[in-house]
Amino acid sequence: xxxxxTLKKALNIIVPFLLGGGILWWMYRDTNFQDMEEVVLHQxxxxxxxxxxVFGVTAQMFRGIRWKQTLAPLGEHPHMADCIHAIFIxxxxxxxxxxxxxxxxxxxxxKYDKTPFLKALGxxxxxxxxxxxxxxxxxxxxxxxxxxxxNSFFNNTGTNLNDILEGFTTTGYLVTALxxxxxxGFMWLAMKRFTFMQKVRTMLSNIKEGVLSLKGxxxxxxxxxxxxxxxxxxxxxxxxxxxxxxxxEGLGFTAAIVSFIVGSISVIVPTPNGAGPWHFAVKTIxxxxxxxxxxxxxxVLIVHTIQTALVPVLGIFSLIVLGxxxxxxxxxxxN
Numbered sequence: 001x002x003x004x005x006t007l008k009k010a011l012n013i014i015v016p017f018l019l020g021g022g023i024l025w026w027m028y029r030d031t032n033f034q035d036m037e038e039v040v041l042h043q044x045x046x047x048x049x050x051x052x053x054v055f056g057v058t059a060q061m062f063r064g065i066r067w068k069q070t071l072a073p074l075g076e077h078p079h080m081a082d083c084i085h086a087i088f089i090x091x092x093x094x095x096x097x098x099x100x101x102x103x104x105x106x107x108x109x110x111k112y113d114k115t116p117f118l119k120a121l122g123x124x125x126x127x128x129x130x131x132x133x134x135x136x137x138x139x140x141x142x143x144x145x146x147x148x149x150x151n152s153f154f155n156n157t158g159t160n161l162n163d164i165l166e167g168f169t170t171t172g173y174l175v176t177a178l179x180x181x182x183x184x185g186f187m188w189l190a191m192k193r194f195t196f197m198q199k200v201r202t203m204l205s206n207i208k209e210g211v212l213s214l215k216g217x218x219x220x221x222x223x224x225x226x227x228x229x230x231x232x233x234x235x236x237x238x239x240x241x242x243x244x245x246x247x248x249e250g251l252g253f254t255a256a257i258v259s260f261i262v263g264s265i266s267v268i269v270p271t272p273n274g275a276g277p278w279h280f281a282v283k284t285i286x287x288x289x290x291x292x293x294x295x296x297x298x299x300v301l302i303v304h305t306i307q308t309a310l311v312p313v314l315g316i317f318s319l320i321v322l323g324x325x326x327x328x329x330x331x332x333x334x335n
Contacts, residue, residue, distance in 0.1 A: 016098045016271045023276030027283070027297060036298055045244045049306060052240035056310050059233035060087045063127075066226035067105075070123040071115065073216025078113035085318035092315020095308070098270040102128075112322060130227060138231075139261050146258050235260055241303045247295045251286070259285040273308045 064084030071078060086108035090101030102124045109115035217223050239256040242248040259282045266281035267274030283296040291299070 019269070020271030020276035023271075023280055027276075027279055028301065031297060031301075035294075036301065039245070039298055040302060043246065044302065048240055048243040052237055052244075053307070053310050055233040055237040055240070056307055057314065059230050059237060060084070060091060060314065062226050062229045062233060063087050066223065066230065067123065067127065069217060069219075069223055069226065070126060071109075071120065072218070074119050074123070076113075076115045076119060078109050078115050082109060082112050082322075085322055088314040088318040091311045095272045095311055098272060108322070112325075131230075134227060134231060135261070135264060138257075139265065142257055142261050146254065234264075237307065238263070238303075241299075241307075244303075245295075245299060247291065248299065251289055251291070255286065255289040259289075273304075273311060275304065275308070279304060 061084050064087040065080060067087070068078060068080050068083045071083075086105035089108055090105035093104040094101035102121070106115075106117050106120040106124065109120050110117045235257070238260050239253075242251060242256060262285050263274070263278050263282045266277040269277040271277060279297075279300045283293075283300050286296040286299065287293060
């Protein structure tokens with residue numbers, strides 16, 4: 001049993017790296033990295049690049065502030081600084097094990113503020129739902145405005161929806177629906193029949209309480225502001241980098257928002273910080289807007305590498321701060 005758990009944990013780390021690494025190798029197998037080094041050292045505007053990093057920090061800070069607000073209706077009032085540190089650490093941990101950030105940030109609050117882990121996890125689910133709805137709304141609006149570009153993207157990447165759906169027959173749809181119903185029915189019977197599932201029901205109840213916490217948020221307008229601020233920061237974090245390269249000067253807001261949306265969707269694929277899928281998706285969009293292949297791959301590799309480097313820096317900073325605080329607290333108790 002322990003061997004199986006160890007193997008599963010190892011695969012959770014190795015497979016995402018192999019997937020992202022494979023895509024990156026395929027994309028950059030013929031790249032002249034000496035030319036790219038020349039761009040970084042002599043042609044790129046580092047002032048704008050460093051300025052873009054400011055919004056990478058504010059995006060995570062606003063996320064931490066919003067998280068504190070969603071915890072308040074549950075009677076949990078962690079320190080705002082701890083919420084922000086937890087967010088910094090969560091993004092850094094996801095670089096090692098994709099999707100682990102949601103758990104690690106709840107663990108941070110449980111350790112330093114005694115916030116119940118499952119309640120905190122429920123609020124994380126709420127955040128994900130809200131963010132997904134906002135991203136979906138923006139995506140629909142952008143697709144409607146840039147339908148021709150998205151149609152070209154789907155055709156060029158082999159993800160045309162019609163081609164996918166044509167592979168399904170009526171029988172296929174029925175079998176899929178039946179399998180889903182059987183799965184749901186089995187889970188329901190298991191929860192009703194086995195006594196050990198009482199613990200699961202309690203766990204789900206705590207998570208549900210966290211999910212519904214949004215109903216009790218006192219200032220919903222402020223919650224909306226934080227949500228918009230998070231995504232505005234993410235966008236500025238990306239868009240400002242356009243000013244770092246001379247070959248990006250011809251691309252305006254439309255190219256930025258379309259490539260931002262496609263890049264945001266691509267990180268659903270579980271690789272470290274979207275490495276690989278993000279590069280491919282954004283590169284494809286930028287080429288559709290007029291960049292050459294060399295210019296597009298140069299942009300995505302440099303921008304993603306530098307902005308990803310910010311993530312562990314913030315995570316290490318927060319670990320140091322929290323570690324120092326724990327050391328001071330332990331010393332005070334000893335004295």
